Amino acid sequence: MTKVRATNITWHEGHVNRQDREKLLGQKGVTIWFTGLSGSGKSTIAFTVEHALVERGHLAYVLDGDNIRHGLNKNLGFSAQDREENIRRIGEVARLFADTGTITLTSFISPYRKDRDQVRKIHEEAGLPFVEVMVDVPIDVCEQRDPKGLYKKARAALAEGKGMGFTGVDDPYEEPLSPEIQLDNHNIKLEEAAGVVLDYLESKGLLPQLNNS
């Protein structure tokens, strides 16, 4: 048996609770759920908020297609069933992240209201704040931006009679009925959009007050 050096520790078997971790981090665990069309700017805003939070000394993390679709959800496709399971798993992971005290930002189209509402429900049941952010940009603007060429691909597929179920083209986007934050991301600057999210967190006591002096 290795000789143990850590002899002056007070040992506890019980679970550490969320409040202990939040106290350690000086912040509250929360999930900030960005929803909106492809090209609406969800990820850009989420990463900007993340960066501002980390600069202020807060632990924040973005879950997005890059780190989820190639890992946890790489065995899911785009059928209705798989889309539902995609959002379900992301919601469960966000809940775990928020339970650590991390400010968790998710950036997924998440087009179906019932799937988002289910994620909200598991957060509420766990006593965790859930902030739904609707990133609102008219579809024609998103389609003009088309940063990944996905709309073009979807329109081409549709013209050939091979619909791919792309949100806004041949699959519905169901707008949130009462999101915590409604962001018009068409006529404002990125900094303003990100600032609205930070202000919201502050106003709800989820962050220590910003120093604007």
Add this chain to the structure above:
Amino acid sequence: MTKVRATNITWHEGHVNRQDREKLLGQKGVTIWFTGLSGSGKSTIAFTVEHALVERGHLAYVLDGDNIRHGLNKNLGFSAQDREENIRRIGEVARLFADTGTITLTSFISPYRKDRDQVRKIHEEAGLPFVEVMVDVPIDVCEQRDPKGLYKKARAALAEGKGMGFTGVDDPYEEPLSPEIQLDNHNIKLEEAAGVVLDYLESKGLLPQLNNS
């Protein structure tokens, strides 16, 4: 548009990287993967280590059956395929947790070598340390402890010809060939077992030095 108060922030669109978060937390992201038979004491050790880490000011979190089987993996059963998917998902979540800089502890029987090795692989590919902890207790001792009455249930099922594929009874446990830590959890105290894990983290530079003065 809401008037934005957060006017003095330097905005960055780029992703925050792991090193930024690790600097913020004063620790390294790592996954500590406990494996062993039911009743071997994996969870008890994991929670004891978690508690000691949080008391020392470190962010640590245990993923175990309680927070995974009722959430993320509630749609999985105990077939061979589902067991593999169970460990795969947990491995992916652990990788995400470790990427935030969190000291992530997982407590699952995880009986199959190839599943554990796959989790190790995705950590190595992400440049994240992976510490496999074999919690070694003879099966007859685990079966005598039987804290949840699972061995009794499994033996009864087997006697009735309805095997449930319980690890150690009618399903194999494949021991790690070269775990980072091999814990004989039969003849030592809980404090010693937890201390071995803490000492290992310290010795590998994953934690600031323990103060044993």
